[in-house]
Amino acid sequence: MRFLSTRGNSEPLEFADAFAAGLAPDGGLYVPESLPSIDSLISDNTLEYPELAAAFFKLFDHDHSSEKIDDLVHQSYSTFENPANAAPLIPIADKTHVLELFHGPTFAFKDFGLQLVGNMFEDQIDRTGKSINVLGATSGDTGSAAIHGLANKEGARVFILYPEGKISNIQERQMTCTGADNIFPIAIDGSFDDAQRIVKDLFGDLDFKRRAGLSAVNSINLARILAQSVYYIHAFNQLKPSQKSDVRFIVPTGNFGNVLAGWIASRMGLPVKGLTVATNQNDLLFRLFNDGTYKPRQVEPSLAPSMDIQIASNFERFLYYHLKGDGEKTSLIMKKIKEGEEVDVPNFDPGLFSATRTDDEGIMKNIRKAKEEYGYIPDPHTACCFNHIESEETSVILATAHPAKFPETIEQSIKESPKHENLEKLKELEPKKVNLTAETDIIRQYLESNILI
């Protein structure tokens, strides 16, 4: 199976090379040349999660041997609470379910992609003999999931920039208390935007990038998206036969990676009736799916910080499919978007997608409502899914983080504070980080003396 760039101007690559490349040379994102059928993976006798994931990856990855894929996948989900059922489906009403995606090592759904990405990087290091230095910026969940995907892996070092004092205490401890020698958390005296700008500058310094063997783990990573399609199939397989004819997935959305994975599963044959994009007050995608216009605005920090985005990076993949694989048109529209123009998507048809938006007040209200009506406590991101659940159809709400990651908001909303013993244990560990000035040269210098070559 080959992978093509959404901008149509790069050589097609096989899986392992597309994975290693990240972004295509023409600036596009890699998409599979075709989407194979998953009919054989849809069944009533639920496969164990790692078996399902391995079978799914074998449809795309023809570089690794079948045994190697089994190994990589089993290793990746062995760190979850119950590997055989890594994504439990919890009924909370007759036709309403929560798909809990927070039973991995960092208690957020990003572990599904990043545990696997970590192991794929390790395999790449083994095969090529070349070490890698991962550089990223985080406002919380991605950084810690990437760190836990690569902690203690030989040949890999991880440098994650974050704004000092602007991420939650738990998130900071998840990054700084791993005890792993190859992890370098960098607290900068600036904002998340500063952190992102510095990372972008360093990746843009092509000489340094090559010398340092820099790799990224951002949300456009191909393996992350594919890994996320698996739990939609897993959820569907766990439903009762009578519930399978009208399934709607409701998905807390920021960069559009998670819900895009569901859409891909539907294109491969998963019978999905609808996909609801649930945004917070940063409602770019809510507006897009209602009027077909892509119009970024300034980010307003919210109670669901991992969805505070200005641009939805994975939208480019959807756009490419919407334009029937026309790389030239995709390229043109993405160029306008990059220049900050407002863009009308031609012949926009939301298809399976609909959207809902929840501001901070709504998040607090929905946490209360979920507890009162369903006896379920969602985290602030998942709370965005509880606006108006249709009791006539089968709903599957994707729960993207454990509520104990956001104790302050939950406490404020329902006067109780959820806990998780592993998060409690973090409080006793010794943090390890450096504090640096938010200047590209200073960060480059720090990297120069700490990268693995």
Ligand SMILES: *Cc1c(COP(=O)(O)O)cnc(C)c1O
């Ligand atoms: C990253 C994240 C999201 C947003 O997912 P996207 O794939 O970027 O749409 C939602 N909830 C939580 C808890 C997250 O960490």
